[in-house]
Every structure is written in C-alpha cells, then in structure tokens.
Amino acid sequence: MVVASPPSHLMELPRKILIGERVIAEVGPFVRSLDMSARSVAVITGRVVKERAGVSCNSSLEDAMLKTKWHVVSDASMDTVNKLHDKIRDDRPDFVIGFGGGRSVDVAKMTAYRLSRPFLSVPTSASHDGISSPFVSVRGIDKPHSIKANTPIGVLADTHLLSQAPPRLLAGGCGDLVAKITAVKDWELARDERGEYFGSYAANLAYMSAQIILEESEKLKKNERLGVRTVVEALISAGVAACIAGSSRPCSGAEHLFSHALEYVAGGAECGLHGERVGIGTIMMARLHGLDWENVRNTLEDMGAPTKAKQIGLTEDNVVQALVRAQSLRPDRYTILSKVKMDKKKARELAAATKVI
Numbered sequence: 001m002v003v004a005s006p007p008s009h010l011m012e013l014p015r016k017i018l019i020g021e022r023v024i025a026e027v028g029p030f031v032r033s034l035d036m037s038a039r040s041v042a043v044i045t046g047r048v049v050k051e052r053a054g055v056s057c058n059s060s061l062e063d064a065m066l067k068t069k070w071h072v073v074s075d076a077s078m079d080t081v082n083k084l085h086d087k088i089r090d091d092r093p094d095f096v097i098g099f100g101g102g103r104s105v106d107v108a109k110m111t112a113y114r115l116s117r118p119f120l121s122v123p124t125s126a127s128h129d130g131i132s133s134p135f136v137s138v139r140g141i142d143k144p145h146s147i148k149a150n151t152p153i154g155v156l157a158d159t160h161l162l163s164q165a166p167p168r169l170l171a172g173g174c175g176d177l178v179a180k181i182t183a184v185k186d187w188e189l190a191r192d193e194r195g196e197y198f199g200s201y202a203a204n205l206a207y208m209s210a211q212i213i214l215e216e217s218e219k220l221k222k223n224e225r226l227g228v229r230t231v232v233e234a235l236i237s238a239g240v241a242a243c244i245a246g247s248s249r250p251c252s253g254a255e256h257l258f259s260h261a262l263e264y265v266a267g268g269a270e271c272g273l274h275g276e277r278v279g280i281g282t283i284m285m286a287r288l289h290g291l292d293w294e295n296v297r298n299t300l301e302d303m304g305a306p307t308k309a310k311q312i313g314l315t316e317d318n319v320v321q322a323l324v325r326a327q328s329l330r331p332d333r334y335t336i337l338s339k340v341k342m343d344k345k346k347a348r349e350l351a352a353a354t355k356v357i
C-alpha cells in the first residue's frame with residue numbers, strides 16, 4: 001500500500017499553559033503575559049461556574065486593569081454562538097475567555113473564531129480534550145462530529161476548581177482518554193488499508209494519554225488530587241496531539257462514531273456524557289481490534305465511569321442501532337467499523353460479549 005504524503009496544514013499550539021491549585025486567581029496576570037497591551041476581555045461562562053468562581057476570576061481580571069464583560073450561556077448551540085457574536089462584536093475584546101465546562105469552552109472558542117479574536121481556555125471540568133484543541137462540538141450544524149475553529153492561545157487549568165466539578169465529569173474525561181487506544185488503532189488501519197497519512201508523533205502523544213490512565217488507574221483513584229492533575233494534563237496533551245495532526249484523527253475513531261450515533265438514535269434524550277458514551281464505545285471497539293477490552297472496562301470501572309449501557313439510560317436497541325449506524329455518520333473516517341460491517345446481529349453479539357448490554 002502506498003502511503004499518502006503528509007497533507008500540509010498549519011500547526012497552531014497553545015502558547016502558554018498554566019496549571020495548578022487555585023491558579024484562577026492568576027488569570028489576570030496570565031492574560032497580561034500573553035498580551036501586555038490588552039485592555040478588555042469577554043468572559044463566556046455558565047450559571048453554576050459563575051456563581052461558584054466568578055468573583056475570584058473577575059477580581060483577578062480587574063486587578064490586572066482588564067475591562068471585563070460577562071456572558072452566561074446555557075447551551076452549546078450555533079444559535080447561542082450567533083447571539084453572542086452580535087452582542088460582543090462591537091466591543092472588540094482583546095481576548096475571548098471560555099470559563100467553565102465543555103459547553104462554555106466550546107461556545108467561547110467558536111465565538112472567538114467568528115470574531116477573529118484570540119481565545120483563552122479556562123476549563124472547570126476535565127471532561128474531554130476539547131479544552132486544548134481547535135475543535136468544537138456545537139449543536140445546530142449539519143455535522144454530528146466536531147468542526148475546526150482556532151486553537152486556544154492559552155490554557156489555564158485550576159485543579160482546585162476542576163476537583164469541585166461533579167465527579168461524573170472527571171470520570172467522563174477518563175472515557176475520552178482511554179478512547180485514544182482505539183482511535184490510534186483506527187488511524188493505523190486507515191494507513192495500512194487506505195494509504196491515509198499517519199502522523200506517528202501525534203499518534204504516540206494521543207496513545208500515551210490513554211496509557212497513563214490504563215496503567216495507573218489503581219493509583220489515581222486512591223489520590224484525588226493526583227487523579228485530577230493527571231487526567232487534565234493527559235486531556236491537554238491529547239488536545240495538543242489533535243493540534244499537531246491538524247484533525248481529531250488521533251483522538252477520535254470508531255468509539256467516537258458510536259457516541260455520535262447514540263446522540264442520533266436517542267433522539268435528543270439524555271444519553272450520558274460525551275466521555276461516558278465514548279468509554280463504552282472503546283470497550284467494544286477494543287474487542288473488535290483484538291485489544292485487551294477487559295482492561296479498558298476495568299480501568300473505566302476503577303475511575304467510576306459507566307461500562308454498561310443501562311448505567312447511562314440506554315436500551316439494548318439504542319446500542320445496537322448506534323453500532324449499525326455509526327460509520328455512516330462519517331464515511332471518510334476509515335475505522336474498524338469500515339472493515340467489520342455491523343448488522344443488527346453482529347452488533348448485539350458484540351455488545352453482549354463485552355457485557356455492555
């Protein structure tokens with residue numbers, strides 16, 4: 001098989017990453033360190049995060065002489081992005097800051113992109129790798145998967161705030177991390193069977209972020225502080241892998257397609273968090289790849305993440321339908337599901353064999 005020559009793409013990486021306990025109090029100086037002449041910022045956040053940590057974030061920004069305007073969002077839709085764009089456009093803030101869970105970070109990233117302003121990511125949940133990548137998942141576009149916006153110019157991760165988030169979010173982050181073992185396997189498959197360009201550096205970086213969880217879950221579950229720090233660093237690193245690859249390829253394979261398909265088949269009903277769905281998908285895709293799927297399942301259990309469909313309100317039929325439909329949502333992303341075509345019978349057997357149903 002002739003392997004395609006690397007496509008040209010611009011690699012944009014975060015310039016500075018500040019991580020540690022209570023570093024939210026340093027957000028003002030952090031902005032200044034990125035741009036000495038900055039005068040104003042727009043902070044996009046959620047209601048809960050603003051209530052819990054808005055004051056310390058605001059004081060730090062104002063102490064650094066940055067005129068600060070707050071915008072509270074409650075969903076991650078294109079409609080919300082459009083409204084924010086219209087509201088913020090005339091202010092011309094020097095930075096758009098996404099302060100909160102994945103929803104706030106995504107909306108802020110997309111708004112900054114639309115306004116051509118630098119974006120600063122201040123995640124308060126370690127739930128997926130979008131905290132450091134250029135990708136956003138917003139509702140109301142014609143794609144079930146993420147689209148590319150701009151890489152955050154900086155990432156500030158306060159491990160105290162991250163540890164205050166609902167535990168489910170951190171467990172979901174572990175699901176998004178273990179996914180990299182099957183995502184990377186899918187990328188290798190695409191190289192071997194389709195001649196797709198394979199970036200080994202990006203692939204190794206993403207793979208390592210899964211391995212740390214797979215190898216150290218025992219230790220991480222016993223030490224909450226170490227657990228949060230390790231998970232958030234691994235998520236940032238996986239996001240950087242996507243920056244290097246220029247696509248979500250190293251981070252998203254068939255397990256992500258399964259998760260996207262679940263959102264369709266569940267028809268808008270609550271069907272778990274991103275990382276929870278992806279983690280369950282990884283168990284099944286690991287089996288298809290001939291990997292140690294039981295180790296994936298045990299790791300997810302250790303980290304408090306679901307391993308069974310019913311734990312996130314899914315029926316057996318939801319799982320079967322999503323497995324059958326998954327690959328058709330992104331036909332150009334060659335994965336194990338392109339090779340092992342799923343019908344209802346195979347899908348049910350796979351889900352049962354891995355104890356997902």
Ligand SMILES: NC(=O)C1=CN([C@@H]2O[C@H](COP(=O)(O)OP(=O)(O)OC[C@H]3O[C@@H](n4cnc5c(N)ncnc54)[C@H](OP(=O)(O)O)[C@@H]3O)[C@@H](O)[C@H]2O)C=CC1
Nearest residue numbers: 046047048049076101102103124127130135136137164165
């Ligand atoms: N860009 C990408 O590559 C990806 C993006 N996504 C997207 O990310 C979003 C999901 O992100 P996720 O983080 O899981 O969930 P949310 O952003 O929806 O956050 C879940 C809840 O947790 C609250 N919360 C967040 N941080 C804290 C904290 N420190 N303390 C207390 N409460 C907190 C939020 O409050 P509040 O009310 O303040 O928001 C919210 O109510 C989805 O929109 C999904 O599509 C998913 C995968 C990849």
Ligand SMILES: O=C(CO)COP(=O)(O)O
Nearest residue numbers: 129145146248251252256
């Ligand atoms: O969640 C992601 C990576 O972890 C983004 O993946 P998608 O490109 O499949 O949306």
Ligand SMILES: [Zn+2]
Nearest residue numbers: 128129176278
């Ligand atoms: Zn993901």
